[in-house]
Amino acid sequence: MNSLVRQIDTVSRESASAATLSFGATPALVRTIDLYTVRVHLGVRFPTIVEQLHLRLRQDIPQLVGANGWICPVGDLFYMVVLWGMNEDSATGLVQRFLKRIHAHLRDMRVETAGLFIPVNAAHLDRRGRPRIDAIQSLEEGDGIVEPSLDYATALLAAAPEDRSSFAFEPVWNVRQGVVSAFRCIRMEPVSPAMTNGEAAVAERLETSRIAGSDLGMLRHAIAEWSKLPADAVCLLIVPVHFDTLAGVGSRRDFLQACSAIPAALKRLLIFEIERVPEGVLAGRVLEVARHMRPFCRSVTALVSFDCQSFDAIQRAGIPIVACNAGGTRSEHQCLPLMERFVERAEKLKLLTGIYGIRSVSLTTAALAAGFVYIGGEAVSSLAERPRGLFKFEMADVYRSELDT
Amino acid sequence: MAQVLIIDDDRGIRQLLRRIIEARGHVAVEADTGRTGVDAFQQQSFDLVLTDIVMPDMDGNQTIVHLRKLNPSIKIIAVSGGGRARNLTPLQLAKQFGADRILEKPFRRDDVLRTLDEMLGGGQAPSAA
Numbered sequence: 001m002n003s004l005v006r007q008i009d010t011v012s013r014e015s016a017s018a019a020t021l022s023f024g025a026t027p028a029l030v031r032t033i034d035l036y037t038v039r040v041h042l043g044v045r046f047p048t049i050v051e052q053l054h055l056r057l058r059q060d061i062p063q064l065v066g067a068n069g070w071i072c073p074v075g076d077l078f079y080m081v082v083l084w085g086m087n088e089d090s091a092t093g094l095v096q097r098f099l100k101r102i103h104a105h106l107r108d109m110r111v112e113t114a115g116l117f118i119p120v121n122a123a124h125l126d127r128r129g130r131p132r133i134d135a136i137q138s139l140e141e142g143d144g145i146v147e148p149s150l151d152y153a154t155a156l157l158a159a160a161p162e163d164r165s166s167f168a169f170e171p172v173w174n175v176r177q178g179v180v181s182a183f184r185c186i187r188m189e190p191v192s193p194a195m196t197n198g199e200a201a202v203a204e205r206l207e208t209s210r211i212a213g214s215d216l217g218m219l220r221h222a223i224a225e226w227s228k229l230p231a232d233a234v235c236l237l238i239v240p241v242h243f244d245t246l247a248g249v250g251s252r253r254d255f256l257q258a259c260s261a262i263p264a265a266l267k268r269l270l271i272f273e274i275e276r277v278p279e280g281v282l283a284g285r286v287l288e289v290a291r292h293m294r295p296f297c298r299s300v301t302a303l304v305s306f307d308c309q310s311f312d313a314i315q316r317a318g319i320p321i322v323a324c325n326a327g328g329t330r331s332e333h334q335c336l337p338l339m340e341r342f343v344e345r346a347e348k349l350k351l352l353t354g355i356y357g358i359r360s361v362s363l364t365t366a367a368l369a370a371g372f373v374y375i376g377g378e379a380v381s382s383l384a385e386r387p388r389g390l391f392k393f394e395m396a397d398v399y400r401s402e403l404d405t
Numbered sequence: 406m407a408q409v410l411i412i413d414d415d416r417g418i419r420q421l422l423r424r425i426i427e428a429r430g431h432v433a434v435e436a437d438t439g440r441t442g443v444d445a446f447q448q449q450s451f452d453l454v455l456t457d458i459v460m461p462d463m464d465g466n467q468t469i470v471h472l473r474k475l476n477p478s479i480k481i482i483a484v485s486g487g488g489r490a491r492n493l494t495p496l497q498l499a500k501q502f503g504a505d506r507i508l509e510k511p512f513r514r515d516d517v518l519r520t521l522d523e524m525l526g527g528g529q530a531p532s533a534a
Contacts, residue, residue, distance in 0.1 A: 340488065343489060361467055362463055362464035366461070369487055371492065
């Protein structure tokens, strides 16, 4: 984003904030408009076009909202809409008109917008002017808002090439079977810091949209690399997807549309891992998310925080495997006791356990001793650019490098 | 009187082993990780090493491999309970890596004493370092 747009962004946000806070006790309506599908749609053209888009929309906004609120860009991927003195229907109508302007400007810039779906998330400001996400939803489709199509799903998978170095595959050892049977797609850089709450809800929601785009990129990358496997090489493919991506109607719709283009042969080998299942979430929410994914895969598993205290929602949602990640900043001294407690809690609910990001021989031994059934990471075998066929693997193989030196 | 190195990340186990070893008239030195154990081994002469298997940073089997490289004739006892899962595979592998004996946790005092005596020649006249 150039400096002019950045300036608009800053000024608009400050004005919106001031106006919102001065508004006092009357609740306001808040919407966030996610442009990540536009980014996917445009690919490498996105930076140039979005800059023009921001400038053109800047002219439209006063006419659209008048004294009833503010619409301002946040970064180059989002718009925040803050409206007051309006009911839900009026707000929806206004946002739809704004979306129409986005479509119109894109068409003016010779962008094909047929099938381009732009998600909108709903929130509200409380009586103290603080943003609160009360439900994540998208507007009903209407004029100018087009339902995504299967062609669009294919386009989502094909468009916007990701940097190949962003992803890798870690081998996952099935301890009971004595075989590395799966490869798990991982990001080489964390997609976002730890989850936030409270006043940061809207910022978190914006971050969630970015994560949803990254999830889509990972799915695309995993499928592309899997398709390069030789015909006789068989392995399971684990693709993580964030819980928030699947919980938000708009981002879920896009992800599911992309899933509809997964090859049938891969569906039999694909495991979706729901990442960052929030602790304390209702089992019904997890069940709903898992149910959406099941038609596209062999199994659904869950990835939770290392020190997650309760797996009840996961177990009640019928998810058979719960996993954690030993990567990050924790020392091995800190990891060992956490491993034991994790497995103990999971086994009480008869859940199978996995642990990923295992980077050393000693952690592998500890994971084995703790009772993990699936162990993934560099200590098992080096990270790979793409999955490979399953291969036999026993505990002695963990020490191979020790013996070779 | 023999010099015995105890390597275990569990302080309670180290102290228990120390009491048993010292009651037999030997000298015990403690290390809380495989790495500190190897460091101690490089600085001092020992007749026997007791090492846990499940430890952070450098596990028992890695430790044994290092110790064997430093002193191929050192006597080593691997000790482990296999963790929560009672998975004794890593302990059983210890023999492949050069442990002379393995001892399962939880162990009894008599088991430790018998193994010590066998390794150090009966216990009546432990060799000097």
